[in-house]
Amino acid sequence: MSKMLLHKGLVVTLSLSSAIVFTVAMAADEKVEISPPAAGSVSKAQGLNAWSRIFQVASHPRCANCHTGPSDRPMWSGPSYGKPRVHGMNIQAGNSRIGAETILCSTCHTTKSDDWDNANTTKHAAPRVAMSWALAPANAHWFGRTTRQICEQLRDPETNGGRDTLEIAEHLNHDLILHWAWSPGGNREPAPYSLQEHVNDILAWGVAGTPCPEDQSGG
Amino acid sequence: MEITVNDTSYTIDVEPEMPLLWVLRDELGITGPKYGCGIAQCGACTVHVNGYALRSCQLAVGDLGDSKVKTIEGLGAPDSLHFVQQAWIENQVAQCGYCQSGQIMQAASLLSTNPNPSDDQIDAAMSGNLCRCGTYPRIRTAVKAAAKKLQEV
Numbered sequence: 001m002s003k004m005l006l007h008k009g010l011v012v013t014l015s016l017s018s019a020i021v022f023t024v025a026m027a028a029d030e031k032v033e034i035s036p037p038a039a040g041s042v043s044k045a046q047g048l049n050a051w052s053r054i055f056q057v058a059s060h061p062r063c064a065n066c067h068t069g070p071s072d073r074p075m076w077s078g079p080s081y082g083k084p085r086v087h088g089m090n091i092q093a094g095n096s097r098i099g100a101e102t103i104l105c106s107t108c109h110t111t112k113s114d115d116w117d118n119a120n121t122t123k124h125a126a127p128r129v130a131m132s133w134a135l136a137p138a139n140a141h142w143f144g145r146t147t148r149q150i151c152e153q154l155r156d157p158e159t160n161g162g163r164d165t166l167e168i169a170e171h172l173n174h175d176l177i178l179h180w181a182w183s184p185g186g187n188r189e190p191a192p193y194s195l196q197e198h199v200n201d202i203l204a205w206g207v208a209g210t211p212c213p214e215d216q217s218g219g
Numbered sequence: 220m221e222i223t224v225n226d227t228s229y230t231i232d233v234e235p236e237m238p239l240l241w242v243l244r245d246e247l248g249i250t251g252p253k254y255g256c257g258i259a260q261c262g263a264c265t266v267h268v269n270g271y272a273l274r275s276c277q278l279a280v281g282d283l284g285d286s287k288v289k290t291i292e293g294l295g296a297p298d299s300l301h302f303v304q305q306a307w308i309e310n311q312v313a314q315c316g317y318c319q320s321g322q323i324m325q326a327a328s329l330l331s332t333n334p335n336p337s338d339d340q341i342d343a344a345m346s347g348n349l350c351r352c353g354t355y356p357r358i359r360t361a362v363k364a365a366a367k368k369l370q371e372v
Binding site for chain 1: 235282
């Protein structure tokens, strides 16, 4: 096993055909292809269908529990938790979003090697990934929010970290804490679909013009 | 592999997935860090890694890399106690004592980054360290006393 890593090296190959294709090779043989559909090939209706699946992921407890917006308290919710409640132990992530003001998230959510695949098999133990555990930025407020609210946040570079949808897909690809949502371990329910399907939906939604439910006119 | 605990280097022959706590207690005989739950729910195993509190039951020793470990044995010595240890004695915090090395390591970590914490900040930092004897009021008093000592240094 290698020592602690905050970020991992990415091997990126670029080819130009009908679309730009990024293939990012990651540890544990996990590969995600970033291949946007051709411009103009995704209708608004198809884009809204893609968004409906994206919302299912974003609002799922594996994602939303740490997207608590202005609150610096992560949540415990989902089928394995029963009634939703704030994270135990009086945990407050603070303005730092990593608990630097009081107790670091990584005190319990330790950083694992990127080649240790079965690190989260113990039920009720603090999950760990090959990067520092953290709460999402306050702008990315998903817990308890509507599909419209999350959609507007995600398509606005002012609130999504300055990203277009290709950059959101890349963010999904290299931010390993996000990968954990699909392989949470213990008795936690994973996020729906797969990371690849989610990336595909993000890209299709972008090509469709990032439509949101209840838009008055095109996205 | 080699690890450094309390400024001493050790060569150990263990699986990299072995929790640091197991290594400390069973391989090195450093028994200040206690086993409580094994899943980061109680804090009894708290040590410092590069100066920050960390639950040693949750860190695989292979993930330690070059990081330095400090346990309660390395925090202070009987003739030169750490100011948190001194405050613990002066306020007679411990009852059974099982959780106290973890409590002290967590408190020392808090004060190293926030030398003058409020009651709320103390509660936020210390709430992950359980004490079945219920010494929490004395823990908070001792943390505040240690903070005061720190201000006077």
